[in-house]
Amino acid sequence: MSEFNKRWLADAVRRNRTDTRDEVAEKHARSLTGDAEQRILAWAEFIAERDGLKDRLQAWRHSAGWALLGLLLLGLLSGFAAALAVLGDSSSPVNVIWALGSLLGINLLLLLVWLLSFSANTQAGSLGRLWYLMTVAFQKRLQKSGSAAAITQAFTTLTAKAGLSRWWLSVVSHLSWLSIMLGVLAGLMLALALRSYVFVWETTILPTSVFIGLVESLGVLPGMLGFATPSPDAIAISGAQTETIMAAQSDLQRRAWASWLTGCLLVYGILPRLLLSVVCWLRLTFGLRNIRLQTSSLAWVSLAGRLAPDSEKAGVTDPAPVSLPSFRRRTRPGRAGEASLLVGLEIASDLPWPPGGLADRVQTHLVDSRQQREYVLEQLGVDPPHKLLLACVAAQSPDRGALHWLAEAASQTSSVAVWLMGADRASVERLAIWRQCLLDLGISAQMIFDADDKALAWVGESS
Amino acid sequence: MSLDEHLLKAIDEPLRITVAGHTNTGKTSLLRTLTRDARFGEVSGRPGTTRHVEAARLLVKGRVLLELFDTPGMEEPIDLLALLGQQASGTGNEDGRARIRRFLETEPAQTRFEQEAKVLRQLMKSDAAFYVLDARDPVLAKHRDELEILRLCGVPLLPLLNFVADPGAREDEWRDALAGLGLHAIVRFDTVAPTQDGERLLYSKLANLLDAHSNTLNALIASHAEDAHDRHQSALMLIAELLIEVAALQQRVSSLDAQELEKASVTLNDRVRAREQESVERLLSLYRFYPDDIENAALPLVEGRWQQDLFDPYTLQAMGLKLGSGAAAGAVAGVGIDLMVGGITLGLATAIGALLGGGLQTLRHYGSHLMGLISGEKILRIDDNILRALAARQCHLLQALESRGHAAQHKIMAADAADTVFAGQRLPASLRQAQANPDWAHEANTKPSFEFEDRRQYAIDELAQILATKTDTK
Numbered sequence: 001m002s003e004f005n006k007r008w009l010a011d012a013v014r015r016n017r018t019d020t021r022d023e024v025a026e027k028h029a030r031s032l033t034g035d036a037e038q039r040i041l042a043w044a045e046f047i048a049e050r051d052g053l054k055d056r057l058q059a060w061r062h063s064a065g066w067a068l069l070g071l072l073l074l075g076l077l078s079g080f081a082a083a084l085a086v087l088g089d090s091s092s093p094v095n096v097i098w099a100l101g102s103l104l105g106i107n108l109l110l111l112l113v114w115l116l117s118f119s120a121n122t123q124a125g126s127l128g129r130l131w132y133l134m135t136v137a138f139q140k141r142l143q144k145s146g147s148a149a150a151i152t153q154a155f156t157t158l159t160a161k162a163g164l165s166r167w168w169l170s171v172v173s174h175l176s177w178l179s180i181m182l183g184v185l186a187g188l189m190l191a192l193a194l195r196s197y198v199f200v201w202e203t204t205i206l207p208t209s210v211f212i213g214l215v216e217s218l219g220v221l222p223g224m225l226g227f228a229t230p231s232p233d234a235i236a237i238s239g240a241q242t243e244t245i246m247a248a249q250s251d252l253q254r255r256a257w258a259s260w261l262t263g264c265l266l267v268y269g270i271l272p273r274l275l276l277s278v279v280c281w282l283r284l285t286f287g288l289r290n291i292r293l294q295t296s297s298l299a300w301v302s303l304a305g306r307l308a309p310d311s312e313k314a315g316v317t318d319p320a321p322v323s324l325p326s327f328r329r330r331t332r333p334g335r336a337g338e339a340s341l342l343v344g345l346e347i348a349s350d351l352p353w354p355p356g357g358l359a360d361r362v363q364t365h366l367v368d369s370r371q372q373r374e375y376v377l378e379q380l381g382v383d384p385p386h387k388l389l390l391a392c393v394a395a396q397s398p399d400r401g402a403l404h405w406l407a408e409a410a411s412q413t414s415s416v417a418v419w420l421m422g423a424d425r426a427s428v429e430r431l432a433i434w435r436q437c438l439l440d441l442g443i444s445a446q447m448i449f450d451a452d453d454k455a456l457a458w459v460g461e462s463s
Numbered sequence: 464m465s466l467d468e469h470l471l472k473a474i475d476e477p478l479r480i481t482v483a484g485h486t487n488t489g490k491t492s493l494l495r496t497l498t499r500d501a502r503f504g505e506v507s508g509r510p511g512t513t514r515h516v517e518a519a520r521l522l523v524k525g526r527v528l529l530e531l532f533d534t535p536g537m538e539e540p541i542d543l544l545a546l547l548g549q550q551a552s553g554t555g556n557e558d559g560r561a562r563i564r565r566f567l568e569t570e571p572a573q574t575r576f577e578q579e580a581k582v583l584r585q586l587m588k589s590d591a592a593f594y595v596l597d598a599r600d601p602v603l604a605k606h607r608d609e610l611e612i613l614r615l616c617g618v619p620l621l622p623l624l625n626f627v628a629d630p631g632a633r634e635d636e637w638r639d640a641l642a643g644l645g646l647h648a649i650v651r652f653d654t655v656a657p658t659q660d661g662e663r664l665l666y667s668k669l670a671n672l673l674d675a676h677s678n679t680l681n682a683l684i685a686s687h688a689e690d691a692h693d694r695h696q697s698a699l700m701l702i703a704e705l706l707i708e709v710a711a712l713q714q715r716v717s718s719l720d721a722q723e724l725e726k727a728s729v730t731l732n733d734r735v736r737a738r739e740q741e742s743v744e745r746l747l748s749l750y751r752f753y754p755d756d757i758e759n760a761a762l763p764l765v766e767g768r769w770q771q772d773l774f775d776p777y778t779l780q781a782m783g784l785k786l787g788s789g790a791a792a793g794a795v796a797g798v799g800i801d802l803m804v805g806g807i808t809l810g811l812a813t814a815i816g817a818l819l820g821g822g823l824q825t826l827r828h829y830g831s832h833l834m835g836l837i838s839g840e841k842i843l844r845i846d847d848n849i850l851r852a853l854a855a856r857q858c859h860l861l862q863a864l865e866s867r868g869h870a871a872q873h874k875i876m877a878a879d880a881a882d883t884v885f886a887g888q889r890l891p892a893s894l895r896q897a898q899a900n901p902d903w904a905h906e907a908n909t910k911p912s913f914e915f916e917d918r919r920q921y922a923i924d925e926l927a928q929i930l931a932t933k934t935d936t937k
Contacts, residue, residue, distance in 0.1 A: 035524045157920070296693030298700045301749065308525055310690065311498035314518035317532065318585065321514065321577050348601030369604035370541045395631075397487035397510050397597075400538035401605055425631075429508045 004158075004288035009057055010044035011154035014299060016147045022047060029307050036295040036308035043307060053147055060151045063138035064131075068172065071131050072179040079183020080190075087191045093198035096238070096257055097211070100218075103184050104269050107177055111272060114170065127176040128169030162291045167284040174277040181269040188265060192258045198249055199257035200238050208236055215260065222263025229263075230256040325400065327407035329442035331414055340459050341385040343367055343376055343409065344421075345392050345402060351421070355391075355452065359460030362389075373405055380412035388412070389459040391419045394426035394450065398437045407441050417458055418443055423450035468524075471682050477520065477527040478676045480669075481586045481618075484595035485609060486510040486536025489625045492654040493595055494519055494533045497662070499751050504533055511536060514578065516585050523686040528679050532585050535578040540609035543579050546571060547612065559615030563587060583616060591619045591673055594646075595654070598624040598632040602640040610644050619672045620646060623665070627651045648672055659865060662687060695865070696927070698749055699934070702857040703926035705742040707919065709735050710850055710894045711903035714843040727843050732774050735845060739773060739853060743860065750864040773852060844898060847890055854884040858934055884933045891929050893922040 001009070022043075029043035048054040086102045087094055139148040159165050191197070201211055212235045219229030230238070234253040295304040343365045347353055354364040363385075365376050380388070390406055392398070410416040418438050423431055431450060438448050449455035482490045491504040491513050498519045505512050514535050521529040537543075550569070551562055563583050566572055572580035586592055594613065596606070613620060622641050627634055634651075641649055650668045652661050663684050670680040714731045716723050885891065896918075897903050903919045 033525065296690070296697070298697040301693070301697055309522065310686075311500055311519055311521050313500070313503065314520050314530065316515045316517045318516035318581050320535075324511065324514065324578065325575050346601075346603050346605070348603075350601075370545055370608070372604075373541065396600055399486045399510055399536070399605075401541055404539065404542070427508070433509055 002288075004291055005057070006041050006045070007291055007293050008151075008154055008158055009048050009054065010041050010293060011158055012057060012147070012151045013044040013047050013053055014303075015150035015153055016051075016053060017047075025050075026303075026306055036300075036304040037293050039307040040293060040295060040300060040303060043303070053151075056147050057151055060135075060139060060148065060155075064135040067131055067134035067138060068175070071127070071134065071172070071176050075176050075179035076183040076186070079180035079185075080187040081183075082180075083184040083187025084191055087188070087195075087197065090195040090197050093200045095202055096199040096261060097201050097214070100261060100264055103188075103265060107181065107269055107273070110177070111276075114173065117166075128172035131172045131176070132169075158291060159288075161294075162287055164284060164287045164291075167280050167287060170280040171277060171284055174273050174280060178270065178273040178277055181265070181273060185262070185265055185270065188262060192262070197254065197258070199254060199261075201235075203239070208239055211235060211239060218264055218268075219260050221267045222260065225263065225267065227263025227266075228256045228259040230260060327400075327404045327441060329407050329410040329416075331411065331442075337384050337386055337413075339363055339383070339385045340387040340389075341365065341380075342389045342391060342459055345390060345405065346396065347391065347393060347421070351393070355421075355456065357453070357456055359456075362459055367405070377405075377408055377412070380409060384413040386413075386415060387459055387461075388416045389419055389455060390416065391421050391455075392434070394420035394423045394431055394434060397430065398434055403437055403441060406438075410441065410443060416443065417447040417449060417455065419452075419455035420448065420450045421452070470678055471524060471526060474526065474528065474679050474682065477530045478591070478673070478679050479530045479532070479589045481532045481534060481582070481589040481592040482595060483534050483582050483586060483592050483613060484536060485540075485597070485600075485606060486538050487512075488536065488595045488597040488600075489654040490536065490595050491533050493593065493623070493625070493652070494531055496654050496657055497521065497531060501751060511538065511578075516581055521683065523682055528683050532589065534582040534585055537579055537582060537609045537612075539576065539579065540605050540612055543576050544608040544612055546576070547615070558617075560587065560617050563615050579612075583612070586613065586616045586618055589618055590676065591621065591669060592616075594620050594622045595625055596622060596637065598627045598634055598637055599629050601633060602636050607640070607644065610641075610646070614644070621665075621669055621672055622646055622649045623654075624649060624651045625654050628653055628656070691865075694749060695861075696931075698746055698861050698864075699927040699930045700923060701742055701745050701749065702854070702861065702930055703923045705738060705857065706850060706854055706894060706926060707897045707923050708904050709738060709845055709853060710890075710897035711901055712845055713901045713904070716843060724843070731843055731845065735849070735853075736773060739856075742857060746857070746860060746864060752864070773849065773856070850890060850894060851885050854930070858884050858930065861934065884930070891926060893925045893929075896922055 025043050025046045028046045029039040032039060032042050034042075045054070048057070083103065086099050136152060139152065156165070159168060203211070212232050215235050216229060216232070219227070223229055230253060234249075234256060237249065237253070238257070293300060295301070340359075340362045341364075342354070342358065342362050344353060345367045347366055347368075353366060358364070365372075365379075367373055367376050388409070390409060392402065392406070406418070410418075420426070420431065420434055426434075435445070435448055439445060449458065482493055484490050487508070487510040491506050494517075495501055495503045495506065498521065500519070503519060504517055513533055516535070517533045519531045519533070520527045521531070547562060547566055550566060551557060557565075564587070567580055567584055567587075592613065594610065600606075610620070622637075624632070624634060624637060626632060638649060641647075648668055648671060650665050652665050666680045666684050666687075670677040670684075673680070712731060712734060714727045716727045885894075889895070900919070903922070
């Protein structure tokens with residue numbers, strides 16, 4: 001399968017499904033190496049082979065081939081018939097200029113339209129469209145399944161997005177015209193071989209020199225390929241009254257006219273179409289080879305994300321322990337001294353400390369560093385206070401380090417309370433977490449204050 | 464910067480980055496943001512939510528470029544540093560890594576400092592570490608000790624200031640403290656709501672620290688930039704498709720009797736509501752949001768839905784829009800009535816434009832319109848201003864999705880949001896074409912066609928381009 005056909009198939013598979021999820025196919029695609037597009041192609045091929053879409057795509061291509069063949073045969077036949085009709089039976093002389101115009105005129109006119117379509121930014125190639133309609137008609141007639149539409153849409157949109165619609169339309173169009181012109185050539189050769197024609201030209205108003213100039217200039221290019229051009233005398237004679245020519249035109253002159261006519265047909269009718277067929281074909285095959293699926297486009301992005309994720313979990317590399325160290329306050333009754341103490345743990349320097357409205361008799365300490373922690377614990381052990389208020393900043397998250405120290409400090413005396421400072425600036429969730437942690441330490445719920453005045457009043461009371 | 468394939472092929476080893484930090488600073492959130500996987504790990508306001516080390520990989524074109532390790536928070540750095548000090552005092556001069564290695568073999572590393580040991584063990588195996596800190600916290604002794612311990616591992620540390628957009632953030636205080644510890648490369652990164660180029664800054668700062676791995680990080684930056692661009696394009700296509708489909712919606716009524724109008728317009732409005740919700744869900748999934756994510760607090764949605772009904776007159780009023788001018792506007796909100804079928808309401812210009820763009824197909828629709836006129840049928844379709852409101856809401860959501868953090872500050876729809884998309888009297892040509900093509904209301908896949916040109920798709924592409932210019936100028 002060519003690179004384009006793979007992508008065509010993939011797009012057809014996508015269009016043929018209402019849901020792109022297909023666990024088996026995705027698993028298959030993920031097992032292969034490659035980027036997102038490669039995996040999508042593998043995904044599509046897997047599904048297409050399973051669901052028979054691959055065969056239907058082949059059938060589509062076959063019917064397209066048959067349609068093209070039919071079109072070309074039709075062209076040959078119609079060209080052949082047209083040539084015979086234009087030359088007629090040899091009973092009357094052939095108007096040579098008129099005949100050439102009839103055989104080449106429409107071809108050249110449509111060639112001009114085709115060339116102009118580049119500047120007008122439209123897609124010419126009406127015969128290409130005819131082929132498309134024939135192919136689609138085959139599909140509609142022969143295949144009842146819905147996948148024909150998906151295959152067709154996949155082809156048209158893939159080529160349209162890559163800007164190749166013009167080129168496949170053009171290839172078919174030029175090939176069709178080529179076959180018509182070949183038909184014309186065959187008809188012409190047959191008629192010239194088996195019949196005796198007299199060639200004339202006619203005019204009502206133009207001088208003879210115009211015709212001599214026209215015939216000679218048209219004959220230059222065919223002349224290079226060895227086709228004869230009638231001599232000026234012979235041209236002049238052909239313009240005379242019919243009766244005189246019948247008698248005057250020699251076999252040699254008639255052969256020159258026949259050679260000129262054939263040469264013009266070849267050079268102006270057949271060669272341009274042949275050349276353009278090849279050019280457009282090359283352009284098309286080159287373009288088809290470069291078509292890529294836009295895996296980041298809306299159509300593919302979710303599948304691409306599943307087949308080739310940009311991140312993946314790699315699992316737990318170091319599992320959680322069964323339990324974390326926990327701390328609990330150990331109470332030592334009957335050791336309370338006289339003093340009231342307020343200790344602030346990890347209080348930011350921009351908070352007011354010591355807090356306003358604090359009774360004079362209350363001593364304060366700030367604790368942050370290891371030295372401070374050790375010093376205060378030592379003091380508490382040596383001289384346990386009557387009342388100990390431990391202040392924490394409610395907005396900061398509790399952690400094991402803080403809780404461990406609080407448990408140690410609270411173990412030194414019986415009358416301990418915790419003040420959650422700045423509770424109004426902390427979230428409800430965080431306050432609840434603090435409370436739970438403190439309860440786990442063994443601080444009773446009524447000994448946890450979040451109102452400043454209540455905490456300060458508690459530590460300030462003498463009894 | 465575009466992704467260089469050769470550069471990518473030259474990368475053989477993934478970069479290993481440990482995410483460390485004090486407890487509850489947003490380490491797992493950072494992993495969620497960097498992996499774009501809202502289902503990674505577990506996130507809560509409780510300290511010590513993550514108690515294990517969990518890895519995630521970032522891939523570009525099927526290659527693993529980065530391995531990230533989420534670790535438990537450090538909680539007892541002060542006592543740990545004290546312990547490390549005691550262990551060191553006996554052995555004289557010893558470098559940091561050796562000290563850490565020796566600590567990891569002792570008993571406290573299995574028991575009291577088990578969590579801290581996990582972090583250190585992982586850090587020793589990594590190329591670098593992000594040190595996530597909550598910029599709202601004051602700089603405390605425990606933070607200094609923590610950084611002191613982490614530095615012993617001899618791995619480059621990139622401090623990451625989280626929640627730096629908060630008014631209570633103490634950015635300068637932190638910068639001073641980190642500079643004092645010799646950490647000068649610092650990055651601001653909101654793990655829940657990063658700015659649009661936050662990730663790029665993060666990775667380029669890291670690339671400066673890790674010169675040997677700058678290829679890897681540059682490839683990652685380039686790939687992410689491409690992804691972001693593609694995602695934006697896809698989102699615009701989603702919105703354009705929604706608008707085209709809604710514009711093409713029609714409902715036929717046999718008379719203009721109030722009851723029948725009511726019934727038909729309810730049907731029509733329900734279809735629009737359902738389609739809008741579908742689009743919201745597709746946008747959310749494109750940006751990998753799940754309706755139950757806590758991050759949704761940053762979006763103008765509640766449980767993945769708009770709170771204000773699209774057809775509520777206040778919704779439109781808030782955007783400076785009014786409902787249609789038709790006589791029936793009061794009776795059927797948000798629905799325009801095509802009285803002169805294919806004529807006045809669609810506008811002659813639309814009709815001609817549609818004919819030029821559409822050819823036979825459109826002509827056939829006009830034929831059926833005329834049939835309707837003869838049999839006395841009327842056609843209801845969605846009011847232009849409803850389309851404007853839809854466009855404004857979707858573009859607003861897109862912006863919120865792309866800059867999650869900024870949306871949080873103005874959760875309510877700004878009044879001018881609607882003006883910037885499709886201002887003026889007339890809707891874009893592609894939408895007017897859709898109004899003349901009722902079969903565009905169906906998704907392409909549900910109704911296969913053999914049409915040579917997918918004009919519906921052209922209209923969507925064209926509208927997406929218009930939306931792109933509208934959303935860029937904002």
